[in-house]
Amino acid sequence: MRALPVLVAVVLAWELYARLSGIPPQILPAPSRIAVQAWLQREVLWQNTLPTIRATCLGFAFSTVLAFLLSVLLDFARPLRRALLPVFVISQTLPLVAIAPLVVLWFGFGLAPKILLVALVTFFPMLLALIEGYDSTEPEIEALLQSMGASRAKVFRLARLPSALPFFFNGLRISITYAVVAAIFAEYAGAVEGLGIFILNAKNNFRPDLVLAAVGISSALTLTLFALTRAVQRIVMPWAR
Amino acid sequence: MGALMLDVRDLSVTLGGRAVLDRLSLRVNKGEFVSILGPSGAGKSTLFRVLTGALRATGDIRMDGAPPRGQPFAFMPQRDALMPWRRMIDNVTLGLEVQGISRAEARARIAPMFAEFGLDGFQRHWPHQLSGGMRQRAALMRTVVQDKRMLLLDEPFGALDALTRAGMQRWLKDRWQAHRWTALLVTHDVREAVTLSDRIYVLSARPARVLHEFAVTGDLHRLETEILETLLEGDA
Ligand SMILES: Nc1ncnc2c1ncn2[C@@H]1O[C@H](COP(=O)(O)OP(=O)(O)OP(=O)(O)O)[C@@H](O)[C@H]1O
Ligand SMILES: [Mg+2]
Numbered sequence: 001m002r003a004l005p006v007l008v009a010v011v012l013a014w015e016l017y018a019r020l021s022g023i024p025p026q027i028l029p030a031p032s033r034i035a036v037q038a039w040l041q042r043e044v045l046w047q048n049t050l051p052t053i054r055a056t057c058l059g060f061a062f063s064t065v066l067a068f069l070l071s072v073l074l075d076f077a078r079p080l081r082r083a084l085l086p087v088f089v090i091s092q093t094l095p096l097v098a099i100a101p102l103v104v105l106w107f108g109f110g111l112a113p114k115i116l117l118v119a120l121v122t123f124f125p126m127l128l129a130l131i132e133g134y135d136s137t138e139p140e141i142e143a144l145l146q147s148m149g150a151s152r153a154k155v156f157r158l159a160r161l162p163s164a165l166p167f168f169f170n171g172l173r174i175s176i177t178y179a180v181v182a183a184i185f186a187e188y189a190g191a192v193e194g195l196g197i198f199i200l201n202a203k204n205n206f207r208p209d210l211v212l213a214a215v216g217i218s219s220a221l222t223l224t225l226f227a228l229t230r231a232v233q234r235i236v237m238p239w240a241r
Numbered sequence: 242m243g244a245l246m247l248d249v250r251d252l253s254v255t256l257g258g259r260a261v262l263d264r265l266s267l268r269v270n271k272g273e274f275v276s277i278l279g280p281s282g283a284g285k286s287t288l289f290r291v292l293t294g295a296l297r298a299t300g301d302i303r304m305d306g307a308p309p310r311g312q313p314f315a316f317m318p319q320r321d322a323l324m325p326w327r328r329m330i331d332n333v334t335l336g337l338e339v340q341g342i343s344r345a346e347a348r349a350r351i352a353p354m355f356a357e358f359g360l361d362g363f364q365r366h367w368p369h370q371l372s373g374g375m376r377q378r379a380a381l382m383r384t385v386v387q388d389k390r391m392l393l394l395d396e397p398f399g400a401l402d403a404l405t406r407a408g409m410q411r412w413l414k415d416r417w418q419a420h421r422w423t424a425l426l427v428t429h430d431v432r433e434a435v436t437l438s439d440r441i442y443v444l445s446a447r448p449a450r451v452l453h454e455f456a457v458t459g460d461l462h463r464l465e466t467e468i469l470e471t472l473l474e475g476d477a
């Protein structure tokens with residue numbers, strides 16, 4: 001909320017500059033023009049926003065489930081963890097610009113390549129957060145549970161998993177800021193609809209106002225998802241309120 | 242005083258190439274409250290890790306004359322080790338839950354005890370909402386409700402301010418006189434040991450062995466001085 005006055009100031013300055021500098025709106029559209037054009041095109045924009053939301057959410061859900069399952073496996077199988085983590089680090093070094101067209105080439109223009117790309121980008125931060133979270137468990141708590149006769153599985157469920165929750169939500173928040181961008185990028189690389197396609201078309205038609213309208217929607221999406229993770233965290237971790 | 246309960250003989254432990262316990266021997270009788278005093282890093286917590294089965298050692302441990310079967314100890318770790326994500330009541334029932342008792346039954350079983358531990362009305366609080374003394378009492382309650390043969394308390398009041406600490410000691414003494422728990426207590430505080438115990442073992446610096454054993458009788462001030470001197474002189 002503190003960011004609001006700053007945001008308003010930037011938009012105002014932009015509006016003034018666009019109007020007074022004499023730069024044509026085909027190069028630098030004023031915020032007011034973007035808003036008006038976005039409203040006029042609202043149906044097309046909405047039609048293209050829905051597929052992006054779908055790809056983001058499905059890819060993100062897929063990636064979260066996968067990261068969780070794998071983190072559990074790696075917590076119980078230490079040698080596997082040492083063997084696999086470097087592989088996942090490598091997956092993070094792949095440039096999206098190069099990977100996105102390839103994934104589209106392999107999996108076509110449908111939903112699958114988008115889900116895969118979103119997962120590729122968001123998977124590792126979450127996996128790492130979970131693993132670090134498990135390891136953050138207080139040794140005293142583990143010693144206590146062992147003294148009570150708890151099995152390794154019980155120690156995991158009663159201590160390691162809840163200890164990892166704050167870390168997990170941090171990872172979730174970092175990941176989610178990449179997710180929307182990754183989905184748009186995947187569409188840009190090849191799709192029939194979506195914000196990425198909308199941006200591509202607007203650019204080809206020399207409509208920077210519409211490009212920026214789509215950018216605004218993408219930011220709004222990310223912010224919404226970000227706020228959503230906070231809400232979920234409040235419900236899941238009532239003790240941390 | 243009851244019959245011999247815990248009999249530890251010639252316990253030795255080496256950790257990372259360093260001897261931590263050196264042929265340590267001690268005994269605890271049924272209904273007895275025994276304290277262990279020793280310098281920091283001597284190996285007191287290590288002794289508890291061996292007793293609870295978390296660590297292997299050479300030597301002999303007997304419980305009622307036989308090698309311990311099952312888990313005869315209820316252990317209270319050095320910090321309170323309350324789980325921040327469990328409400329106070331669910332922290333207290335933890336040991337029962339691990340034993341496979343349902344949450345509802347565990348809650349019912351411990352319900353009458355909150356008043357005695359000064360925790361009534363705070364069942365639904367999160368640990369961070371409790372004061373230091375309350376946290377320690379919750380941790381202690383979590384230990385005794387397990388209904389084991391013997392309590393192992395690792396510096397239960399170590400983190401408390403002097404006033405709260407004195408209050409807790411008095412409170413624990415009353416509780417102990419009412420219940421006659423058998424307990425082994427680790428502490429740094431000579432006065433605490435003298436106030437609470439029937440007997441006191443003073444350990445050497447690492448590797449820990451028993452320097453001296455004191456029975457708590459007679460002039461307690463003089464006893465305190467004697468214990469302090471033993472601790473300060475160490476091996477000299
Ligand atoms: N896993 C380990 N590997 C190597 N050394 C260890 C290990 N665990 C403990 N030690 C050493 O064993 C010694 C005894 O540790 P312990 O925790 O039992 O001491 P303590 O008497 O409980 O000390 P304090 O009063 O400070 O709690 C310490 O010097 C510690 O450095
Ligand atoms: Mg210790």
